[in-house]
Amino acid sequence: MADAPLRADAKDNRARLIAAARRAVTRSGDLRLNAIAKEAGVGQGTLYRHFPNRESLLLEVYRADVDELCALAPALLRDHLPVEALRLWFDRLADYANVKHGVFNVIEAASRSDLIAGSHGPIDEAIEVLLAAGRADGSLRADVDARDVVLLVGYLTRLDDAEREARAGHLLAVVLDGLRAR
The missing domain is CATH 1.10.357.10 (Tetracycline Repressor, domain 2)
Incomplete structure (x- = not known):
């Protein structure tokens, strides 16, 4: 069964998480998930729904x-x-x-x-x-x-x-x- 398409807000959250992680990895290589979620403006639950690890x-x-x-x-x-x-x-x-x-x-x-x-x-x-x-x-x-x-x-x-x-x-x-x- 294929995954259901993401809602617009979920797509936006996912894109912001990816962008925040990209910035973090180019800054230091030290990737802290709680800092990524905060920078992306989402909660940790949202981060883990999109990316389990x-x-x-x-x-x-x-x-x-x-x-x-x-x-x-x-x-x-x-x-x-x-x-x-x-x-x-x-x-x-x-x-x-x-x-x-x-x-x-x-x-x-x-x-x-x-x-x-x-x-x-x-x-x-x-x-x-x-x-x-x-x-x-x-x-x-x-x-x-x-x-x-x-x-x-x-x-x-x-x-x-x-x-x-x-x-x-x-x-x-x-x-x-x-x-x-x-």
Whole structure:
């Protein structure tokens, strides 16, 4: 039997909980559920109705970020040339990596492989949409595929908090320069 659709207020509560958890995990990696509920403006009972434990909340934060990141690729291509779209997507990728880093700091190691397996396909597809547009207009190299880009930007999750702001944008610019057609 399928779950009943959520009422509008329940959807709003769920979205606010996910947003509050996302902010918390990027701030410190220390995720206190009572603080999340308070920041979201709901009671603990509401939080636990939507997310029975911390891991389920974090998994949803991660899934929401993956969905947003993947939906952004074709949206950017509607308004920007491929290289600019890829640069803007890289900016969002840096935010995503920060969330991923925070989530991984909190989630059990056993859950990590499931989480990674569920996101790589959609992210690879989003990257390929951007690369294909750049290959088609001649602005991006023809010899690079989505896996190459994933491997190149994998460092984002390994930047520590002290260097993330200073290095992420610069390193993504270096990667983007390397992807440009010569």
